[in-house]
Amino acid sequence: MNDHAPLGPGCRDTPVLKERGQREVFCGLTGIIWLHRKMQDAFFLVVGSRTCAHLLQSAAGVMIFAEPRFATAILEEKDLAGLADAQDELDREVARLLARRPDIRQLFLVGSCPSEVIKLDLHRAAERLSIKHAPHVRVLNYSGSGIETTFTQGEDACLASMVPGLRDTDSRELLLVGALPDVVEDQMLGLLRDMGIDNIRCLPARRTDDTLACGPNTVFALTQPFLGDTHAALERRGARHLPAPFPFGEEGTTAWLRVIADEFGVDRATFDRATQAPRARARKAIAAATETLNGKSIFFFPDSQLEIPLARFLTRECGMTAIEIGTPFLHKALTGPDLDLIPAGPTISEGQDVDLQLDRARAARPDLTVCGLGLANPLEAEGLTTKWAIELVFTPVHFYEQAGDLAALFARPLRRRALLKHGASA
């Protein structure tokens, strides 16, 4: 089935370097920045501290200053003193918010470290508020706290919180899971429709969709590798997962589509007809960036949890060599098919001890280092070329038409360093 079978054993059984020290990764609240744009009638209310508000503001920058559909209810001294008060305060703030935003149909109460530590029961609050504001607004809750979630896990927690509310169904449906930019989602749906696969639903939906359903005849595919809890929640509802490499690059997209096509009995000719032209375009676009990437080494700090599928893409389709692939969590049920395809060799690390990892990166002096915003400029100043990981979740990178853009994201820092004649000492 695979056009590019691995040359040797893959990385699935490579012993994993497990680290437990200082992490340099955002918490799950960060997901709100893209989720609130994706779900156009949803509002995200973080119950947290000034730190949480400041994190959202700093991670979002000023680029989305216009009318955000998120806010932080900042806990104050008096809320910490008596818990009963905090629930009342929350009711009041929510009522006020919904009154001035009648367009909101879905409200997420998002837990944070402080709300978890003081054991503020947001689940109870969500149930109570749901009843109060039904049927117009549905209130859900999840935790984006840094003591429980890492960066993209916030999206996972959010989507998982929506699963129990899905309607029951017995019909055979395909559920595609993961927040993608609308234009990419449309491309994905177009490709599947061209193969004759209809009856497709997306989680999350762009607008509150009461017909979203799940049941024993539902099969689902993930578009993002960090959706472990959502995966488990859907399986609990009886749905069946279609494991596949993730749809990054030409090879990944083809393999991902192939798994779905096989499940729905799409014949080879139909599959080829639907994919041939975009595959050729993707290959061509990747080739342009590969001129820069070929033969270069890459080192991943753990960040977005996209590291494994991206390493697969960059090593197999762009000719790069991976030195270390760090990931916040290794979820083999999800990333196993990608690990199988990565030729053995790189260190696979899970978790982080940032100072030790920086020592390894400095020793290895990779051509390109993928890391968070806190590390990028310091490493550049040490002469290492970097790519900030957060751009990977803010930019359309999935499926054929974005494969070239994805490769270009990695090529640009290398091209830039080659262009600048006066070095990077700061």
Next chain:
Amino acid sequence: MKLTVWTYEGPPHVGAMRVATGMTGLHYVLHAPQGDTYADLLFTMIERRNHRPPVTYTTFQARDLGSDTAYLFKDACRDAYERFKPQAIIVGASCTAELIQDDPGGLAESMGLPVPVIALELPSYQRKENFGADETFFQVVRHLAKPMARSERVSCNILGPTGLGFRHRDDITEITALLYDLGVEVNVTAPMGSSPSDIARMGAAHFNVLLYPETGEAAARWCEKNLGQPFTKTVPIGVGATGDFIAEVAKLAGVSPAVDDSRLRLPWYAASVDSTYLTGKRVFLFGDGTHVAAAARIARDEMGFTVCGMGCYNREFARPIRALAKEYGVEALITDDYLEVEAAIEALAPEMILGTQMERHIGKRLGIPCAVISAPVHVQDFPARYSPQMGFEGANVIFDTWVHPLVMGLEEHLLHMFRDDFEFHDAAGASHHGGKATAAPEPDTIADLSISGKKKPENQGADVLVWLADAEKELKKIPFFVRGKARRNTEAYAALKGLQEVSVDTLYEAKAHYAR
């Protein structure tokens, strides 16, 4: 519980980071969950620092809660000492760690590290970033500075500059040079640029120059009391304030206040005829207390603007700003809720805003030009070029910065004269701004965009005010930078007169009514 979308200040431990990151040889061990490491990017991205802030975060997780977090803290402290070998360590808790009450100070002190360990108590649920910086610097000084013999030649310390400070880098250069011209040496500049061993020799200075009261006043007061060092009270931003500052320094140092001010260009630039059009421009001021107070004086006395409103987000400065506002005949807005600031600006309809990066965005939405005078600021406010706010060059920079967002003087006249010219018409915007200018959004759109919820009811019944087609057309002929004001004035005038229709006559009657 307080609903917040954008904040002017971060939590107090970010203030502590600003002190630590400005310094060398000091390390901060912060008991905090992993997400709090976002704060590093403020320094590495926005300020473009070439090194990581000297901060070790314990990054405890839910599974550590209980007995393990205290061990985690001690391990982090030991590792940080071994790896970075700092001259001194500050330790503290972020908002979450404050709740689990591990007592980082006590834990660190019990470890017997061979360097001074300074414990910070920064109440996360009551105070904010500026307090955190001020308190941290104060604690560092209190622990390390000692009385000692004064330097032979007259010298001072410069107090207050921190990492991530608005133009602190260049202000230090400018003021150090000015002091040198006056014959005063700078003993230590702190916290930015100093190490713990520098702090230890602060006592050698004869007096202190307090540049940033927000982040250095507690330390300055402590030095006054314990090291016998008086400190300056004027912040040298603007022509008048720089003059007062020079006089103050001369008195404290016993030197002559005569300095060469031939580099100072603001007074002539403001007096030259092209600046006539600045007369009486209505400006709204918002930022930290110190910068707003300085900007008010420049705006009125040095640029010839009319200050139509002012305020600050740091409550610590509520009292002086209220007093100042009274003197300017306006009401002070003391708030850290940017929606309130937006509402105030919308109501006052100033011709320009002098504010922070928040007001820059408010201005963008309301179609009002804005220049930045105060933190919080963004990446574009850390320019590569030398660009101080203080001293003579600071005054020059301020003149340029404040004039830039406006349409130039002569251009303003031409736009009035040839407003129907097909190439010159107003959507072209100011000629020295790149990109495509967009006209001010219509007031209704603004109300819709605003999340302050003051949406006008769909059907306003009998109160509805109708713009007749001719009047609407005439309004369009008015240049974009005054159109919003013309519309508001006309509507206010119509309301005053109980009119239900706006005609061309109403428009010009209103113009005459509000003429000044």
